[in-house]
Amino acid sequence: MPEVQIEEVRRFMVESLVAVGAPETEAKLQADLLLYADTVGHFSHGLNRLELYVNDIKGGLTCPERKPVVLKESAATAWVDGMETLGATAANFCMDLAIKKAKESGVGWVSAKRTNHFGMAGYWAIKAEREGLIGMAFTNSSPVMVPTRSKQSACGTNPISMAAPALDGDSLVVDMATTAVAMGKIEVQIHKNEPIPEGWALGPDGNTTTDSQLAFKTAKLLPLGGLEGTSGHKGFCLSTMIEMFCSGLSGSNPSYKVPSWTFDKDTAPNLGQCFVAIDPECFAPGFAERVAGCLQHWRNLEPVDPSLPVLAPGDKERNIRQTTLSKGTIIYPQGQIDSCQLMAQKIGIKPLAVK
C-alpha cells in the first residue's frame, strides 16, 4: 500500500484547507489534529476526513475565519458559541479555557454550541493531560446509534475521552465511541473492501449485518454491549449522558437533529461539545504515582494468550505512534490516496507525493 512522509501529509492537509479559505494558523491546528489520528492508527479520523472538512468550508457550513465567543462564565464553567469555526479552532479555544479554570478553581467545565466535528476526542483530553490535569472531551454527532428496542437510529456515537498523567510522560488515555464501534471504523472496512464483524451494526431489516457498505448506508450502529440481553442499554445510557453534557448544556442540536455529515451537505451540524479539566493537585498528593501504579498493575497481568499482552487504555495508540514517528511515514489504502489526488485537482493544489 502507498506510503507518504508525515511532513508531506501535513503539507497536503494545510494547503488543502488554506486553498478553500482557512487562515494558515487555523489550517495548521486542524492538520495537527488529523495527523495525530493517523499517527496513532485511528485512520477513520485523519486524512480520511480531510475532504469533508474542505467541502464544509467550500459549502459555507464551516467559517474558518471566525473566532469562538464566551457567552457566559463562572469560576469553574463557561458556555461558548463555537461560531461554526473549524473543529480544531473551537476545541482549542474551549480546552484552553477549561485548563485555565481548572488551574484557578480546581475544575474547568466548558460546553459549546455551533461547533463542527473536532476529530479524535482523545486528542483534546490529552491536551489537558499534558498540563498535568485530568482531561475529558465529549461531542454529540448525527444519529447513527439505535437505542435499545428501537427500530430506528436516534442517538449519536457520542464518544467519551479521558486522559490522566502518570510518571515520565506515561499516561492513561480512554477514547471510545459509545457504540460498539465508531462509524469511521466501518468506512475503513469499506476502503479495505472487507466485511464488518457481527454485532457492530443492524441492516435495514433490523437484523445484524456483516456487509460494510450496507451497514454504512443504513447507519444503524448498535450501542456498546450490543443487544439488550448483553446490556446494550448501557451503551445507550452512556450516549444519553454525553448528550446532556453536549447539547443539554450548550443548547446545540441534540444528536437526533444533527444532519448527516456524509449525505446532508447543506446544513451546518450545530454540534454540542464539552471539555473538562480537573486539577489533581486539589486532591490527595501523589496522583501521577497512583496512575503509574495502576498502569503497571494492569500491564503486568498474566494474559490468556501469551502473544497478546494486557494493554492499559492508550497503550495501543502510544505504541503505534512511536513506530510511526520513528519510521517517518504513514501507509494509506490506495482508495484513500486516489480520493486525495482527485480533490487536489479540484481545489488546485499540489498532489500528495507518494513515496
Next chain:
Amino acid sequence: MPEVQIEEVRRFMVESLVAVGAPETEAKLQADLLLYADTVGHFSHGLNRLELYVNDIKGGLTCPERKPVVLKESAATAWVDGMETLGATAANFCMDLAIKKAKESGVGWVSAKRTNHFGMAGYWAIKAEREGLIGMAFTNSSPVMVPTRSKQSACGTNPISMAAPALDGDSLVVDMATTAVAMGKIEVQIHKNEPIPEGWALGPDGNTTTDSQLAFKTAKLLPLGGLEGTSGHKGFCLSTMIEMFCSGLSGSNPSYKVPSWTFDKDTAPNLGQCFVAIDPECFAPGFAERVAGCLQHWRNLEPVDPSLPVLAPGDKERNIRQTTLSKGTIIYPQGQIDSCQLMAQKIGIKPLAVK
C-alpha cells in the same frame, strides 16, 4: 413469595443498624438508601446487603459514630476522608458539599477515601438532580472484572451514575456497572436458584459460564461489551476512568487492593468515591426543556417489538418505584427473608413481619 410492608422493612433496617451501634440518624439515612434500591427493583443493593453492613459494624470495619472530614478544598473541589463511616453518612456529606460548590462555582467535584459501600450509585446522583443540578456519583470496588486479555480479575465493577432534571419532576437517570452486569445481579440469580446468561462472567478456566454459583465464587465478570471482538475493552476503559476519579484523586485503595466484601471480613475496604454536581444555570438557558425534549423523542421511537416500548434511562426504575409505593409492600425471595430472621435472632431485634 413473601411480601413485607415498606415501613416494616425500614423499621427492620434501622433497628438492625442501631442494634449493632449505629446512631439513629445515620441508621435512618442508610435505611433510606437501601430501601430506595428495593423500591426501584434493584434488589441486589437493598435489604440483600443489610447483613453485610451489620457485620461490618460488628467487626469494627465500619465506624458509624464518626463524621467525615474535609482534608483540602478549592472553589470547585474537595478532598474528603470518609473516616470509615456508614456508606450513606459519607456519601450524604460529600454530595451535600458538591451541591454547595456547584451552586457557588458552577461545578462541585468531591473525591473521598476511606469510605464504605454506598449502595446504589444513582441514589446519590439523584440527590443533586433534585436540586436542579446534573449529579454524578462513582465508586471503585473489589476486583471482580477481568480486564481484556487478562487471565485474572483486576478491576472493580466501578459504576457510573448520572441524573439530570427534566420538566414536572421527570428526569434522566443513568446508573450502570461498567461490567456487563453487577455482581449483585448474580447474587439475585443465586437467591432465585437460576442460571446466568452467557456473556456475563467467566468460569475458573477462562471460558464463559452460565452457573451462577460458580460465577459468583470465581468473581471474573466480563467488562461491558464482553470479549475483545465485541469491544469489551471499552468496558475495561470505563472502569479505569472511574478508578482515576475514585482512588486516583482520593488516595484510597485502588480496586485491585480492595478486599472482597463477601469473603474477606477482616479488612476495611478503604474505597474511593467521587461525587459531582454541575449547575445547568451556568450554561444555555432551558436545560430542563431540552432534557424533556430528548426524553420525549426517545420514548416515542417505534419499537421493534410493540410489546416492549423504548425506555429512556431511568424509566424502568421510576415505573417500578411508582408501582411499589402505591402497593405499599415489597416482595422478597424466601431465602432473603430466612437470612433476615436468622440475623434478627443473632443481634436480638424483632424479626421482619411478613404479610
